[in-house]
Amino acid sequence: MSTQPDQTDDETESTPEPDAEPEPESPGERRRAEKAARAEAAEEEAADAEPDLGDDAITLKVFRYDPEVEGKTEPRFDTFRIPFTKGMTVLDALIEARDTYDSSLTFRHSCRQAVCGSDALFINGRQRLGCQTQIADLDGDVVRVEPLPHQDVVKDLVVDMEHFYDQMEAVEPYFQTDETPDGELEEQFQTPENREEIKMSTRCIWCGACMSSCNIAADENEYLGPAAINKAYRFAMDEREGENMKEHRMELIEQENGVWRCQTQFSCTNVCPKDIPLTEHIQELKREAVKSNLKFW
Amino acid sequence: MSQSYDRGTVEDFGRWRSFTAGMWAWLFHKFTGWVLIGYLFTHIAVLSTALTGEAAYNDTIVGLESLAIVRLLEVGLLAVAVFHILNGVRLLFIDLGTGLEAQEESFYASLVITGAITIASVPTFVSGVF
Numbered sequence: 552m553s554t555q556p557d558q559t560d561d562e563t564e565s566t567p568e569p570d571a572e573p574e575p576e577s578p579g580e581r582r583r584a585e586k587a588a589r590a591e592a593a594e595e596e597a598a599d600a601e602p603d604l605g606d607d608a609i610t611l612k613v614f615r616y617d618p619e620v621e622g623k624t625e626p627r628f629d630t631f632r633i634p635f636t637k638g639m640t641v642l643d644a645l646i647e648a649r650d651t652y653d654s655s656l657t658f659r660h661s662c663r664q665a666v667c668g669s670d671a672l673f674i675n676g677r678q679r680l681g682c683q684t685q686i687a688d689l690d691g692d693v694v695r696v697e698p699l700p701h702q703d704v705v706k707d708l709v710v711d712m713e714h715f716y717d718q719m720e721a722v723e724p725y726f727q728t729d730e731t732p733d734g735e736l737e738e739q740f741q742t743p744e745n746r747e748e749i750k751m752s753t754r755c756i757w758c759g760a761c762m763s764s765c766n767i768a769a770d771e772n773e774y775l776g777p778a779a780i781n782k783a784y785r786f787a788m789d790e791r792e793g794e795n796m797k798e799h800r801m802e803l804i805e806q807e808n809g810v811w812r813c814q815t816q817f818s819c820t821n822v823c824p825k826d827i828p829l830t831e832h833i834q835e836l837k838r839e840a841v842k843s844n845l846k847f848w
Numbered sequence: 849m850s851q852s853y854d855r856g857t858v859e860d861f862g863r864w865r866s867f868t869a870g871m872w873a874w875l876f877h878k879f880t881g882w883v884l885i886g887y888l889f890t891h892i893a894v895l896s897t898a899l900t901g902e903a904a905y906n907d908t909i910v911g912l913e914s915l916a917i918v919r920l921l922e923v924g925l926l927a928v929a930v931f932h933i934l935n936g937v938r939l940l941f942i943d944l945g946t947g948l949e950a951q952e953e954s955f956y957a958s959l960v961i962t963g964a965i966t967i968a969s970v971p972t973f974v975s976g977v978f
């Protein structure tokens with residue numbers, strides 16, 4: 552687009568060829584000049600007209616906001632027409648829009664294969680990974696892309712993930728144990744059953760989709776949120792950490808802003824791109840908490 | 849530090865159109881729970897002020913039941929109570945960790961059964977006032 556001249560004058564399309572040069576010339580020269588002028592006019596007309604994007608071009612509506620550029624501080628939606636190619640994801644379309652039309656369009660992405668967790672977006676009213684969402688799977692050919700709700704927008708589609716990361720850190724998201732095997736070189740085994748139990752919980756890619764979907768975690772609320780609780784589950788349920796560690800973990804999980812804030816709305820489970828049964832894990836931790844506190848003997 | 853932009857109340861409430869089954873279930877459960885509490889207190893207040901004698905009690909009850917609006921509110925109360933009970937049972941199962949895969953279906957089932965019971969109750973509740 553940038554290589555084409557700005558065409559605002561509509562009349563260039565309707566006016567016939569420009570007048571021939573004033574100097575005297577041979578008929579052949581005149582014909583060639585006219586031909587060249589016609590070709591130029593035709594070219595301009597083609598550039599003016601909507602480029603042919605194919606029958607199944609899609610419309611991308613993207614949330615735009617840039618607090619640092621005057622005139623862009625008011626949030627708005629920009630519309631891009633993107634030619635559809637088979638297998639195109641929403642992230643592909645965004646990249647196409649950025650590379651073709653507006654290099655200032657800002658969004659986070661890296662792996663493009665649902666591994667890095669950097670492109671969780673609010674696509675057609677739902678939290679999804681841009682790279683995991685096939686445009687063909689969306690209803691209609693208008694794709695609406697917004698930054699994740701309930702998070703501060705830094706620019707365009709980029710939100711401030713700091714609060715989310717803080718909550719993840721708060722549950723000590725790393726393996727720690729005081730029950731290591733006796734021998735120095737002895738391996739510490741996990742039973743296949745135990746591994747199976749925590750399998751799904753290990754899949755989290757820290758995308759923040761779940762947190763954004765949760766009404767309870769909305770705003771700068773102190774609720775740990777589904778991802779952090781799932782992370783806590785991953786270690787609390789890991790038998791290799793031992794009894795003492797589990798007790799410590801349960802304290803984190805049961806605190807005021809822990810599992811009891813969950814109201815089982817299932818929004819996190821619905822949006823998690825890695826299909827982690829978040830609500831199930833939170834509910835299991837609630838029962839663990841009750842079991843460890845209610846003792847009738 | 850990032851600049852923040854307040855996207856307004858639309859952030860928290862305006863997205864109700866994209867609410868999922870579980871969110872509606874939660875909202876309805878809150879609503880019906882508090883309606884039931886409200887009813888309970890009104891109920892106690894009305895009955896206890898009617899306890900001055902047999903006649904007063906009968907007058908109060910018959911007087912109230914002769915009002916069409918009261919009959920309609922009773923239909924509403926039944927709907928609210930039935931939904932709260934059915935969804936409450938659903939929530940108890942969710943707390944026990946069973947049937948989490950069917951949480952949407954069980955919410956819809958609660959709605960449908962509530963609707964059916966409510967409609968079936970209408971003739972009984974409104975008979976004689978219309």
Ligand code: HEM
Pocket residue numbers: 814877878880881882884885888932933934935936937939940
């Ligand atoms: C068989 C009858 C009932 C069942 C099975 C039931 C079940 C439940 C359950 C499971 C909850 C907790 C929801 C949660 O996890 O957050 C709840 C909340 C509540 N219930 Fe009931 N309930 C019943 C009857 C009643 C009655 C008769 C009243 C009022 C007098 C009532 C008022 C409430 C209120 C106010 C709440 C809290 C709503 C909120 O979260 O703000 N319930 N009910």
Ligand code: SF4
Pocket residue numbers: 754755756757758759760761762777778781822823824825826827829
């Ligand atoms: S639990 Fe799922 S939705 Fe939440 S951060 Fe992890 S991968 Fe994303």
Ligand code: FES
Pocket residue numbers: 659660661662663664665666667668669670671680681682683
């Ligand atoms: S780009 Fe890495 S998860 Fe989508």
